[in-house]
Amino acid sequence: MVRVVGIDHLVIKVSDFDKSKAFYGKLFKFLGFEVLDEYADAIGWTNGKTRYWIGPTDAEGQARGYRTGDIGFHHYAFELRSRKDVDDLEAFLKREGVSIVDPADEYYDDYYAVFFLDPDGLKLEGMKWGEREAKARAAETKKEAKTKGKPKK
Structure with a gap:
């Protein structure tokens, strides 16, 4: 059976290539991405796992x-890694x-999460899910480890 192991990249078309290139360049630098490759009609960024490309739209x-x-x-x-990262993104x-x-x-x-728009009005989101649940599980595991080491009365 064929299985998808991830999303390799996303490509979007933009109305003002230079304006969007500047917007995404700042955003991706903040998010830890680097330019992957650049051509006259496209630029892509990567963080080593995700790739995001933009290119100019046609006349229509x-x-x-x-x-x-x-x-x-x-x-x-x-x-994102944490709720704090979401807050930091919002501040940026x-x-x-x-x-x-x-x-x-x-x-x-x-x-x-925080939701925001690129220069063309495309909606983007920075989000973190499961952080409270993960902290609760970690606290429970820590509590269980402490009680296992105590002798029973």
Whole structure:
């Protein structure tokens, strides 16, 4: 049976290549990505696991633009290491004047995220899930380890 082992890369088309290149360049530097490769009509970044590419749209795309709700891309989520990283990302976005559509908060049980827009209005997300649950499991494991070493009365 064929099995997917990961998502290798994402490619998006942008209306203003230079503006988006500057936006994503700052964002990806903050997120720990490096330029993977660059061509006249495309640039890609990687963190060693994920690759993200942008390229200019064609004339029809330029005329139409992106509209949330169209068929296709809704948003892309970057899984971060911790809730603190989500908060740090939000602070970075504010400093850069990026449009934040949903501030850092818990949107589902143990799912903490910030949602923001790229220059074309494409929705992006920085998120962390399962952190409270993982801390609770670690505390329980630590508690169990302490009680195993004590003699029974």
